[in-house]
Amino acid sequence: xxxxxxxxxxxxxxxxxxxxxxxxxxxxxxxxxxxxxxxxxxxxxxxxxxxxxxxxxxxxxxxxxxxxxxxxxxxxxxxxxxxxxxxxxxxxxxxxxxxxxxxxxxxxxxxxxxxxxxxxxxxxxxxxxxxxxxxxxxxxxxxxxxxxxxxxxxxxxxxxxxxxxxxxxxxxxxxxxxxxxxxxxxxxxxxxxxxxxxxxxxxxxxxxxxxxxxxxxxxxxxxxxxxxxxxxxxxxxxxxxxxxxxxxxxxxxxxxxxxxxxxxxxxxxxxxxxxxxxxxxxxxxxxxxxxxxxxxxxxxxxxxxxxxxxxxxxxxxxxxxxxxxxxxxxxxxxxxxxxxxxxxxxxxxxxxxxxxxxxxxxxxxxxxxxxxxxxxxxxxxxxxxxxxxxxxxxxxxxxxxxxxxxxxxxxxxxxxxxxxxxxxxxxxxxxxxxxxxxxxxxxxxxxxxxxxxxx
RNA sequence: CGGGGCAUAGCGCAGUUCGGUUAGCGCACUUGGUUUGGGACCAAGGGGUCGUAGGUUCGAAUCCUACUGCCCCGACCA
Numbered sequence: 001x002x003x004x005x006x007x008x009x010x011x012x013x014x015x016x017x018x019x020x021x022x023x024x025x026x027x028x029x030x031x032x033x034x035x036x037x038x039x040x041x042x043x044x045x046x047x048x049x050x051x052x053x054x055x056x057x058x059x060x061x062x063x064x065x066x067x068x069x070x071x072x073x074x075x076x077x078x079x080x081x082x083x084x085x086x087x088x089x090x091x092x093x094x095x096x097x098x099x100x101x102x103x104x105x106x107x108x109x110x111x112x113x114x115x116x117x118x119x120x121x122x123x124x125x126x127x128x129x130x131x132x133x134x135x136x137x138x139x140x141x142x143x144x145x146x147x148x149x150x151x152x153x154x155x156x157x158x159x160x161x162x163x164x165x166x167x168x169x170x171x172x173x174x175x176x177x178x179x180x181x182x183x184x185x186x187x188x189x190x191x192x193x194x195x196x197x198x199x200x201x202x203x204x205x206x207x208x209x210x211x212x213x214x215x216x217x218x219x220x221x222x223x224x225x226x227x228x229x230x231x232x233x234x235x236x237x238x239x240x241x242x243x244x245x246x247x248x249x250x251x252x253x254x255x256x257x258x259x260x261x262x263x264x265x266x267x268x269x270x271x272x273x274x275x276x277x278x279x280x281x282x283x284x285x286x287x288x289x290x291x292x293x294x295x296x297x298x299x300x301x302x303x304x305x306x307x308x309x310x311x312x313x314x315x316x317x318x319x320x321x322x323x324x325x326x327x328x329x330x331x332x333x334x335x336x337x338x339x340x341x342x343x344x345x346x347x348x349x350x351x352x353x354x355x356x357x358x359x360x361x362x363x364x365x366x367x368x369x370x371x372x373x374x375x376x377x378x379x380x381x382x383x384x385x386x387x388x389x390x391x392x393x394x395x396x397x398x399x400x401x402x403x404x405x406x407x408x409x410x411x412x413x414x415x416x417x418x419x420x421x422x423x424x425x426x427x428x429x430x431x432x433x434x435x436x437x438x439x440x441x442x443x444x445x446x447x448x449x450x451x452x453x454x455x
Numbered sequence: 456c457g458g459g460g461c462a463u464a465g466c467g468c469a470g471u472u473c474g475g476u477u478a479g480c481g482c483a484c485u486u487g488g489u490u491u492g493g494g495a496c497c498a499a500g501g502g503g504u505c506g507u508a509g510g511u512u513c514g515a516a517u518c519c520u521a522c523u524g525c526c527c528c529g530a531c532c533a
Contacts, residue, residue, distance in 0.1 A: 053531070124456095124531050131532065184533095204533060243533060275491040310493035328492055338492080455533085 001132040003242070006319065009266035010245055011136065015116065017168055017263075018138060018240065021160050027112040027140060034118070035085040036094045044218035047092055050185020054122045056087040087120045092186065092211075092237055095141045096219040103143060103233060106225050110153070111143040129246030130203070130455050137241035143233045145225060147212070150234035151189075154210040157238040158191040161206035169244065170261040170370035171195050171251045172378050173205060174401065174450060176426025181410050184237075188212035194425040194450065196378045197250040200399020202425045202452035205247050208238035246455075251374050252343075258320030259342055261370050262363040267321045268298045269359055274309045274328030277302075281327055284352070288325070288337070291356045297363065317342060322366045323359055343369050384448065388439045391451070395422055401452050405445035407438035416440055416451070425450045 003011065019029070035058060042048040062079035066072045088094070095113075103111065116138050126132050140157060144150040158175060165173045173193035183190040187209035195203045216222070216232035223233055252259040262268050269292060273281040285301045292299045302312055309326065316324055326338035337355050340347040343366050350358050381400025385391045391402060406412060406424065417423050431447040438445050 121532075123533090125529095135533080137533085207533075239533085241533065308491055308493085308495060310491090310495085312494085314494045326492070330492070 001134045001242075003136075003245075006266060007245060010248065010260070010264055011242055013264045013266065014164075014168070014244055015138070018160075018164055019114075019116075021164065022114050022138075022140065025112075025156060025160065027114050027142075029115060030113050031115055031117070032091050032094050032098065034088055036088055036091075038084045038086055040093045040097050041086045043093060043097075044186050044215050046214070047090075047186030051089045051121070055089055056120050056122055058085040058087065088117075089119055089121045090237075090239075091115065091117070091119075091139055092141065092215055093219075096215040096221055096235070099141075099143055099233075100219050100221045103221055103223050106145045106223055109143055109145045109223060109233065110149060112140075112153075113142065114138055114140040127246075127455070129249065130243055132242070135242045137239050139237060139239040142236045143216075143221070144235070145223065145231075145233065147234050150212075150236050151210050154189070154191055154208045154236045154238065157208040157236070158193070158206075161208065161238075161240060162193050164240075165193055165195065165205055165244075165247075166371060168261065168263045169248050169251070170263075170367055170374060171205070171247060172371065172375040174426060174428060175430075176428040176450065178207075178426060179410070179413055179424045179449070181413050182424060184209045186211060186214050187237075188214065191429075192426050194401075194452075195247055195251060196381060196401060196452070197247070197455070198253075198377065199250070200381060200453070202401065202454040203243075203247050203250070204425070204454065205244060206238075206240040209236060211235035211237060252370055253320070256314075256345075257318030259370065260320035260322060262322045262367045265320065265322050266298065267300045267316075267319070268363055269300070269323045269325060270312075270316050270321045271299065271301045271325045271327060272309055272312050272316070273302070274326050274331075276305045276308075280332060281329070284332060285327055288327075288352075288355060292359060295356070295360050297360065313340075323362055325355070325359070341366055343373070386436070386439060391422075391439055392420055395420055395451075395453065399453065401425070401450050403448040404439045404451055405436035405447075406449045406451075407441045407443035407445055409441075412438060412440045420453075422451045422453050425452050425454060 059081055060075050060079045061081055062076040063073040064076040066074040099111065102108065116136070118134055118136050120134050122133060123131050142150070142153050144153060162173050162175050165171045173195050175191070175193055178190040178192055184207060189210040191208045192204055193206045195205045197203055213232040213234060215235050221233050222230050225231055248260070248264065249258060252261065271285045271289060273285060282301070282303070289299045289301055304312075313324065320342060322342050324340040324342070326340065331337050331352070335352045336349045337352055338347060339350045339355065339358065339362065341362060378401070381398065382403065383394050383398070383400060384403045385394060386405070391404060395402065402422070413424055427449045431449070434447050436445050436448070437443065
């Protein structure tokens with residue numbers, strides 16, 4: 001996976017904000033190895049099984065010159081590892097193996113650790129940002145003295161993810177828990193935020209897992225409680241990845257290119273001198289630039305004199321820069337500046353004296369507008385259906401989220417998946433209790449769950 | 456792993472059917488000039504093992520054989 005600087009800057013903005021939110025809630029960062037001995041990896045059986053089919057494996061530790069092929073290298077058969085190493089697809093195994101040594105008493109708890117790392121999952125098919133063999137993410141791994149505390153932790157992070165998605169990415173999400181089929185391998189419960197892309201398909205954007213005592217038991221992580229009794233610790237893990245960049249792109253972009261929410265845009269405001277940078281214009285541009293920077297706004301003045309304004313307009317639109325300021329001689333004469341917003345493509349002329357507060361407010365408006373627009377789209381793509389026929393037909397013609405009755409069995413879920421490719425995205429946390437009949441089996445159901453085709 | 460397709464300049468393609476000048480076009484790049492309020496124009500340039508290897512032929516981007524790589528669809532998945 002290659003992420004170029006402009007794309008990486010988006011990730012950095014996401015990362016910085018999330019990191020801040022984790023730290024505000026008591027978490028600290030640490031780092032664990034990328035290579036995991038196979039014996040450790042397989043200790044928690046369900047988890048190992050869940051990832052087994054997509055693991056890259058290191059078997060040797062040395063290359064040598066190939067005697068039959070000059071100038072080429074070959075794997076040195078003498079350098080076979082005694083035990084193979086797994087390239088981490090996730091770090092529960094190595095981390096719980098380490099936590100065993102770190103935790104003795106309830107006084108060592110809770111342990112609230114996050115790591116920013118790369119992981120590898122050897123998928124059969126990749127998709128830019130949404131499913132890459134290697135990706136960047138954060139993975140939180142926490143240990144607690146009680147079940148309730150662990151569940152609360154998983155829910156707290158679930159809230160943080162939802163808040164981040166909606167407030168920063170301007171991407172509305174549905175909060176819920178996963179069905180058994182869709183749950184993280186090794187978890188007792190998985191909480192998820194589910195977003196809707198503009199093509200009507202759902203995107204799992206972040207998951208937070210309540211792991212019960214599964215990993216504690218697999219890695220024998222025990223502690224003495226305040227009554228001096230030994231018990232297994234309770235655990236959570238949670239992560240979001242560079243997949244969020246894909247979600248961001250697919251939530252807001254249009255035919256002219258990216259549309260970035262101001263809170264995550266690497267460049268929030270670009271000033272384009274028209275027709276080209278000259279000293280009068282640059283002087284004014286610099287003045288506006290520093291005034292905006294004082295407000296913490298990320299501004300760029302485009303001083304490139306080899307490209308014409310029209311070209312630059314198109315380029316910054318493609319890059320999703322939220323606000324573009326066009327400043328030319330005519331503006332200077334009239335004491336105005338042209339303000340163009342990316343989200344609606346509106347252009348207006350604003351008095352130079354007023355441009356700084358205007359732009360500052362406009363960035364907030366754009367952030368709000370993007371969220372509201374995405375939410376409106378999502379609301380118009382939520383269908384409540386009661387029959388399987390209607391489900392199938394709307395799924396094909398319209399897509400989106402479907403609130404349907406389900407009998408709660410994996411068998412039904414599997415059948416629906418086989419027949420329609422739609423899966424249960426989540427059982428919403430705010431599910432209304434409502435008795436009905438499963439749209440597939442006709443068996444009784446106590447509330448509607450969310451179906452969709454997903455990435 | 457199954458089914459389809461593609462491989463010619465940095466990118467996108469034509470040329471291949473039916474072998475025959477020096478392999479071409481658009482974009483990009485370099486230089487010079489003129490331009491400049493929505494992706495400028497003119498001129499002159501640079502850049503190619505036509506995926507790889509072998510074969511047929513007086514002659515191969517073009518025909519034949521094998522191989523390699525990539526893309527799309529399906530099974531797996533955050």
